[in-house]
Amino acid sequence: MNDKIKLNNIYNHVKETLADAGITDIAEADFLLCEALKINRSELMSKLLTGDNGHNGVLTKQQGRVVNKLLRERAKGRPLDKIVKHKNFYGQEFYVNKNVLSPRKETELLAECVIDFINKHFVGATTPPASQAPLHGGEFIGNLAEASDEAKISSSNSRGVTPASKLIRGPAALPVGRRARVLDLCTGSGCVAITIAKNCKCEVTACDVSKKALAVARKNIKYKISDINGGSCLIKNSPLVKLILSDMFKSLNPKDRFDIIVCNPPYIKSGNIEHLDKEVKDYDPRLSLDGGADGLKFYKIIAGEAHKFLNPNGVLMLEIGFDQAEAVTKLLKNKYKNIEVIKDYGGQDRIVKVKTKK
Numbered sequence: 625m626n627d628k629i630k631l632n633n634i635y636n637h638v639k640e641t642l643a644d645a646g647i648t649d650i651a652e653a654d655f656l657l658c659e660a661l662k663i664n665r666s667e668l669m670s671k672l673l674t675g676d677n678g679h680n681g682v683l684t685k686q687q688g689r690v691v692n693k694l695l696r697e698r699a700k701g702r703p704l705d706k707i708v709k710h711k712n713f714y715g716q717e718f719y720v721n722k723n724v725l726s727p728r729k730e731t732e733l734l735a736e737c738v739i740d741f742i743n744k745h746f747v748g749a750t751t752p753p754a755s756q757a758p759l760h761g762g763e764f765i766g767n768l769a770e771a772s773d774e775a776k777i778s779s780s781n782s783r784g785v786t787p788a789s790k791l792i793r794g795p796a797a798l799p800v801g802r803r804a805r806v807l808d809l810c811t812g813s814g815c816v817a818i819t820i821a822k823n824c825k826c827e828v829t830a831c832d833v834s835k836k837a838l839a840v841a842r843k844n845i846k847y848k849i850s851d852i853n854g855g856s857c858l859i860k861n862s863p864l865v866k867l868i869l870s871d872m873f874k875s876l877n878p879k880d881r882f883d884i885i886v887c888n889p890p891y892i893k894s895g896n897i898e899h900l901d902k903e904v905k906d907y908d909p910r911l912s913l914d915g916g917a918d919g920l921k922f923y924k925i926i927a928g929e930a931h932k933f934l935n936p937n938g939v940l941m942l943e944i945g946f947d948q949a950e951a952v953t954k955l956l957k958n959k960y961k962n963i964e965v966i967k968d969y970g971g972q973d974r975i976v977k978v979k980t981k982k
């Protein structure tokens with residue numbers, strides 16, 4: 625590549641080099657150029673159409689160097705997000721490095737299920753700001769219909785009419801003024817925890833056994849992550865996401881109670897890891913993949929422990945491998961009810977959602 629190179633030429637060069645390395649997804653060439661030129665995809669398309677890149681159609685030397693560097697690394701097989709150190713999840717850019725699993729598209733559905741659940745079952749617009757909301761206590765609404773029924777049984781007056789003021793005091797009543805309490809186990813980059821905290825009224829405790837992963841999550845909580853769409857702020861210094869170094873439930877306060885426990889645990893069978901794509905097995909930490917000999921190691925821990933940390937009517941939402949629904953629901957059926965298996969957009973079983981029996 626010479627010093628003065630036109631955008632259209634370098635675009636073709638990038639596509640050809642990637643294709644030679646077996647990478648044929650055109651989106652990769654687009655992403656690589658967008659990253660190097662600090663523009664978004666629609667800007668890239670328009671510049672390619674008009675032949676303009678703001679420098680009379682020619683890349684600067686520095687831009688050329690960046691393209692080459694990214695291209696060399698990508699052609700060696702290193703995933704783009706691990707090269708550029710950020711990955712989009714639920715519309716936000718998250719910092720990633722070799723110590724965390726790069727957030728996956730499928731996992732957005734897990735975050736979305738939790739967000740939907742909180743927005744449906746917890747006080748929304750009437751919830752006061754964090755400064756006024758008590759951090760502990762209050763009751764989880766559970767299912768609104770159920771909550772009202774239980775409250776009616778315990779609180780209705782002689783005419784069978786339940787005063788609104790009593791409805792909030794039943795065993796599964798509306799937690800007026802309280803945020804939903806969420807535990808994100810195996811948080812990694814913090815993408816699930818942060819996305820939930822950003823999108824609904826809740827407070828999230830996020831755990832991981834890896835100090836290095838927690839350092840990434842902390843960075844994602846604390847700092848502005850500039851993205852190619854012009855920079856977006858995650859939740860700067862938010863007290864709404866608390867990080868804990870913990871081997872699953874071991875370092876949690878045994879008195880802690882949550883309304884929702886969410887987890888995307890490592891779920892690949894140990895013996896299958898070597899057969900995964902190079903981009904996964906060589907660049908995502910083994911700790912984030914290895915689910916033990918049968919892939920179920922973490923689901924077994926969750927099945928044995930999670931109910932102790934859930935409020936009455938508490939809910940557990942777990943990401944699973946496409947072939948694990950039967951095994952995981954079997955593990956959970958003793959202590960949980962309302963078992964649901966939710967499919968991802970590709971039609972594969974992806975999430976198990978259950979409600980505690982207590």
Ligand SMILES: C[S@@+](CC[C@H](N)C(=O)[O-])C[C@H]1O[C@@H](n2cnc3c(N)ncnc32)[C@H](O)[C@@H]1O
Nearest residue numbers: 727810811812832833834871872888889890912
């Ligand atoms: C599949 S990744 C999920 C990361 C992130 N939640 C996501 O969805 O992108 C699993 C995470 O579990 C963590 N992990 C592995 N063993 C653990 C354990 N015993 N206790 C807590 N976390 C663990 C790994 O460090 C990794 O960050």
